[in-house]
Amino acid sequence: MIDAIKAHGSPNVRIVWSGLPSVKTLSSGKYPNSTQFESKAQIAVYGRASGVPFVDVQAGGHTGDFLTTKRPRRVSEGEDVWAFASPMPPTAVLPLIDAVRDYGLFVRKAIEAKVFPAGETWGAWGEYLTLEEQFKQLSEVTGRKVVYKQISGDEFEARLKAGGVPEIVLPSMREMFLGIGEFGYFVEGTVLSHEGLAEKPRTWRGFVEAQDWSGVFV
Numbered sequence: 001m002i003d004a005i006k007a008h009g010s011p012n013v014r015i016v017w018s019g020l021p022s023v024k025t026l027s028s029g030k031y032p033n034s035t036q037f038e039s040k041a042q043i044a045v046y047g048r049a050s051g052v053p054f055v056d057v058q059a060g061g062h063t064g065d066f067l068t069t070k071r072p073r074r075v076s077e078g079e080d081v082w083a084f085a086s087p088m089p090p091t092a093v094l095p096l097i098d099a100v101r102d103y104g105l106f107v108r109k110a111i112e113a114k115v116f117p118a119g120e121t122w123g124a125w126g127e128y129l130t131l132e133e134q135f136k137q138l139s140e141v142t143g144r145k146v147v148y149k150q151i152s153g154d155e156f157e158a159r160l161k162a163g164g165v166p167e168i169v170l171p172s173m174r175e176m177f178l179g180i181g182e183f184g185y186f187v188e189g190t191v192l193s194h195e196g197l198a199e200k201p202r203t204w205r206g207f208v209e210a211q212d213w214s215g216v217f218v
Contacts, residue, residue, distance in 0.1 A: 019044040019056040023179035031179035035172040053118040060095030060125040063207040085149040088181025090132040095125035102201040123192045126201035141208045
């Protein structure tokens with residue numbers, strides 16, 4: 001698409017790319033194999049270098065994932081205690097966004113800007129919270145006991161495999177969680193601002209309050 005636009009010299013075309021940060025860059029090369037993040041990051045590098053007006057709008061962690069792939073699991077049969085486990089420390093501070101509701105706010109801001117932010121990288125987020133605080137608020141709103149548990153990278157891979165995740169994907173998932181947990185989410189230079197948005201993005205608590213969790217705690 002980038003090449004086609006460049007080849008035809010379309011003067012009024014602007015590209016807003018839904019990218020992801022490079023975990024390799026975040027970790028200074030310690031975690032180079034987070035394929036799903038690196039592939040999108042490489043497209044952004046190519047887009048910025050192409051000369052086509054290009055802005056990379058990167059979404060933080062999707063709150064909707066906690067209803068599906070990141071849903072808390074019952075700790076033991078018959079016990080009303082639920083947990084989410086990953087290799088990230090509970091003190092890791094992560095950006096969250098209700099992507100379905102709010103990602104478009106950042107895209108709209110870029111499109112409607114008086115000067116298109118070509119070459120920039122924006123973070124799309126509603127709120128920053130530690131993992132510990134995320135599950136504390138989830139407990140408060142739902143009335144369920146939900147906790148966060150840090151596990152080793154090996155145990156994380158084993159759980160993913162048991163859940164049906166293809167083996168070829170496991171190292172990439174492991175590095176993604178370890179890298180973000182250790183080094184943060186957005187790379188240096190990412191624009192992190194709510195200024196100019198059409199409305200304020202939803203907080204994590206606001207998202208939790210708006211959902212039906214009956215299909216999760218079963």
